């Protein structure tokens with residue numbers, strides 16, 4: 725594993741941005757573009773770790789100051805949105821489809837008064853960024869998991885090894901290993917051989 729800080733620009737990048745110093749990318753991994761870091765604000769020692777042979781491209785990393793995202797070996801993430809204020813862990817050989825949203829925090833208060841207050845407060849800021857006062861619950865996606873396109877994984881969810889999430893599903897609860905789940909809310913629709 726090497727840190728990207730030795731060179732904070734990607735040679736192949738179409739966007740003229742830089743890679744933050746607390747990003748650790750294995751030298752056999754692929755990081756598509758620095759555009760992924762437009763909403764990355766992690767200040768922990770390693771805010772993003774990308775393992776051997778893994779790939780992260782066209783993905784928005786919406787990461788708060790305490791957020792830590794990790795991508796296991798040979799994991800593949802393309803065109804997703806990862807919202808992380810505590811921890812999002814994506815296991816080895818996990819495959820995350822297009823427009824998948826993985827969030828460890830709702831970001832917006834359920835209480836209407838707090839929500840109105842937050843909208844008013846952000847209207848006074850140049851960046852219009854919503855401050856996060858909501859509880860974060862880490863999300864863990866196991867090894868060999870496949871998440872179909874446009875699925876959404878909500879805070880606190882743990883998806884067990886080898887499971888499959890159907891396209892456009894909303895995953896609200898933990899998923900046992902080697903199961904197929906689908907729908908909104910996602911329910912078990914099949915069981916896989918180990």
Ligand SMILES: CC(C)(COP(=O)(O)OP(=O)(O)OC[C@H]1O[C@@H](n2cnc3c(N)ncnc32)[C@H](O)[C@@H]1OP(=O)(O)O)[C@@H](O)C(=O)NCCC(=O)NCCS
Nearest residue numbers: 820821822871872873888889890891892904906907913914
């Ligand atoms: C989840 C998936 C793999 C399941 O495939 P499968 O094992 O062949 O399952 P089936 O088609 O036999 O469906 C089993 C049941 O789940 C339902 N189901 C399957 N996928 C569903 C989905 N995405 N949303 C809601 N229900 C779904 C089926 O209607 C069926 O219900 P029934 O038993 O009441 O008739 C597939 O439906 C899917 O969503 N693939 C995602 C493909 C994708 O995202 N590709 C992009 C590349 S990353």
